[in-house]
Amino acid sequence: MLHVILYDSHPIILTGLKEFFKNIENEFTFFETNTISGLSKHLLHHKIDLVVAGINEKTGIDTRMIQRHSAIPWVIMYNDNLYKKALSLVLSGAGACISKGSSDLETETCLREVLESRRYICRSTLEKFGYEFLFDPGNQAQIRNFLKYNLQRKPNKLSPREQEVANLLISGMKTSEIAAALSVRHSTISTIKRTVMLKKNVINIVELASVLSN
16 A cells, blocks of 8 residues: 655645546555645655645745655646746656646656656656756756766666667767658657657767667
């Protein structure tokens, strides 16, 4: 039996969150709360296996709370305008961030990944915001620390298409050139590139080439 805290300021969302767990092959006990004090109380008085926390502009969840309970996996659910805060919480130790606008299937996938001790950043975040945030040179030290010390991802095998794009990247081709060669949109190749980087836990093409050569 896994003990899960469901936190969101809107009670109706708490009800909906439980639906995502129905297809996961575990039994769960849920502690529901719509206040930070309630969240803190559950963390203090129960053995918790997972926290799913919805954040908004007024939420009291911050990096200090995540770090105080870093042994517990956290899933941060957020509205798209709060993507920077969500990513900052992931870099501070949360297990995942996922947009509240993500599909039910992706939300379920996110929960499965975190319950298996892997990190997860949803496709919406990667496509719209993640690349600039995660691979911005100004964030390199923080990103490297995240990858080295916090990322507990099992090795991820690249799909045939991801492997093809990875090989073209390390051969020196630009994203636009790969898109033209494969007759797909530039944005598609950009998304695949980000996925490859995250799967292989690297932040540039040089590191990717080194990983793939081993």
